[in-house]
Amino acid sequence: MKILSVGSFNGLSNTCVHRNWALKALGEVDMVNMYEKPINFHFKLANKLFNWGFPVKLPDLSNCNLKILELIKKNIYDIVWIDKGWLVQASTLDFIKKHSPETKIVSYSPDNMALRHNQSQQYLESLPLYDYIFTNKSYILSDMKKLGARNISFVNNSYEDSFHYPRILTAKEIESLGGDVGFVGAWEEERYGSMLYLAEHGIKVRVFGGGEWLKHKAKHPNLKIEEIGLHGEDYSKSFRAFKISLCFLRKMNFDQQTTRSLEIPACGGFMLAERTEEHLSLFEEGKEAAYFSSNEELLEKCKYYLLHDDERKSIAEAGRERCEISGYSNKKAIKKMLDEVTG
Known part of the structure; x- marks a missing residue:
C-alpha cells in the first residue's frame, strides 16, 4: 500500500508523529509536514480572526499544498492520509480526485472538529471532499454531517506501542x-x-x-x-x-x-x-x-x-x-x- 501522509511531524510526543509511524509500518509512506516552518504572528492573527467568525484562511507557511500537488503528479497513492488538515485547500483535494480518482482521501483528527476553535476556513471548505473521516469524538457525528462531512466514523483513541510502554525506572x-x-x-x-x-x-x-x-x-x-x-x-x-x-x-x-x-x-x-x-x-x-x-x-x-x-x-x-x-x-x-x- 502506498500512502501520502500529511500532518504535523514535529516532536516525539506528538500523536500525529505516532500515527505516522503506524502508517509506515503498514505501507510505503511519503510525507508532507504542514508545519515544517514555525507559525508566526501572521498565522496567529489569521487564526484569531477566524475564531472571531471571519472567513480568514490560515497562511500556508510551509507550502504544503504545493508539495502535495507535486507528489500527486509523480506518484499513484492508494491513500492520502491527512491528520487535522487545517492548511489543506479544497482545490488540493479536488486536484487529487481529478488526477488520481482511485486514491482514497482520509481525514483524521484527535480534536473536536465540530467546534470552531479546532477548525480553519480551509478545513471547512475541504470537509465535503474527504472520502472517509475518522473521529474519536462519538458525539459530533451529526454536527460534522451538517458541516458537510461524508462517510464519518467514530474510533477510539489509540496509543503508540513503540513509545508508550512500561519502562524500567531507576x-x-x-x-x-x-x-x-x-x-x-x-x-x-x-x-x-x-x-x-x-x-x-x-x-x-x-x-x-x-x-x-x-x-x-x-x-x-x-x-x-x-x-x-x-x-x-x-x-x-x-x-x-x-x-x-x-x-x-x-x-x-x-x-x-x-x-x-x-x-x-x-x-x-x-x-x-x-x-x-x-x-x-x-x-x-x-x-x-x-x-x-x-x-x-x-x-x-x-x-x-x-x-x-x-x-x-x-x-x-x-x-x-x-x-x-x-x-x-x-x-x-x-x-x-x-x-x-x-x-
Missing part, C-alpha cells in the same frame, strides 16, 4: 518524575480545582504542565507545580513513576476519552480517570482502571489506592494487558481504519 527517575498522585497536561480551571481539593485534604499532588499552572504554584504546600511539562520519554516514564496518574477530560472539547486514557495504562501506570461510558467500555472499573465522578469520590479513591499497593499494581497490570488484548495500539487501530477504506 530510583532517581522515580524521584524526579513521580510521586503519590500526578497529572501531566495543560491547565483547566476544573482540573485545577480537583487537584487543589486533594491537596487541601492531605494528598500530595504533583503537576507537570508549566504555562497557566505557574500562576497557582504557591497555592498549597501539597500541590507541587513544576515549571515545565513533560515530553519525549520522560512523558511515558512519568505514568510509571506516579503511584496514581490522574486522567482529566478537556471540558472545552466535551471529551469522553482522551489520548491519556490509553497512554497511561499502556505505559503500565495506574489510571484514575473521570467516569464516562466510553472510559467504562475501554477498561473495566476496579479491575483495569479506577474512576471518579466527583471530587469527594476522587479523594476517596486516592486515599484507598495509596494504601493498597498490591491492588493498585494489579489493576495497572490488567490495564496494560487490556491495551494489548483489545488492540488499542496505533498499528492495530489504523490498520482497521485502512481496511475499511480499501474495502
Whole structure:
C-alpha cells in the first residue's frame, strides 16, 4: 500500500508523529509536514480572526499544498492520509480526485472538529471532499454531517506501542518524575480545582504542565507545580513513576476519552480517570482502571489506592494487558481504519 501522509511531524510526543509511524509500518509512506516552518504572528492573527467568525484562511507557511500537488503528479497513492488538515485547500483535494480518482482521501483528527476553535476556513471548505473521516469524538457525528462531512466514523483513541510502554525506572527517575498522585497536561480551571481539593485534604499532588499552572504554584504546600511539562520519554516514564496518574477530560472539547486514557495504562501506570461510558467500555472499573465522578469520590479513591499497593499494581497490570488484548495500539487501530477504506 502506498500512502501520502500529511500532518504535523514535529516532536516525539506528538500523536500525529505516532500515527505516522503506524502508517509506515503498514505501507510505503511519503510525507508532507504542514508545519515544517514555525507559525508566526501572521498565522496567529489569521487564526484569531477566524475564531472571531471571519472567513480568514490560515497562511500556508510551509507550502504544503504545493508539495502535495507535486507528489500527486509523480506518484499513484492508494491513500492520502491527512491528520487535522487545517492548511489543506479544497482545490488540493479536488486536484487529487481529478488526477488520481482511485486514491482514497482520509481525514483524521484527535480534536473536536465540530467546534470552531479546532477548525480553519480551509478545513471547512475541504470537509465535503474527504472520502472517509475518522473521529474519536462519538458525539459530533451529526454536527460534522451538517458541516458537510461524508462517510464519518467514530474510533477510539489509540496509543503508540513503540513509545508508550512500561519502562524500567531507576530510583532517581522515580524521584524526579513521580510521586503519590500526578497529572501531566495543560491547565483547566476544573482540573485545577480537583487537584487543589486533594491537596487541601492531605494528598500530595504533583503537576507537570508549566504555562497557566505557574500562576497557582504557591497555592498549597501539597500541590507541587513544576515549571515545565513533560515530553519525549520522560512523558511515558512519568505514568510509571506516579503511584496514581490522574486522567482529566478537556471540558472545552466535551471529551469522553482522551489520548491519556490509553497512554497511561499502556505505559503500565495506574489510571484514575473521570467516569464516562466510553472510559467504562475501554477498561473495566476496579479491575483495569479506577474512576471518579466527583471530587469527594476522587479523594476517596486516592486515599484507598495509596494504601493498597498490591491492588493498585494489579489493576495497572490488567490495564496494560487490556491495551494489548483489545488492540488499542496505533498499528492495530489504523490498520482497521485502512481496511475499511480499501474495502
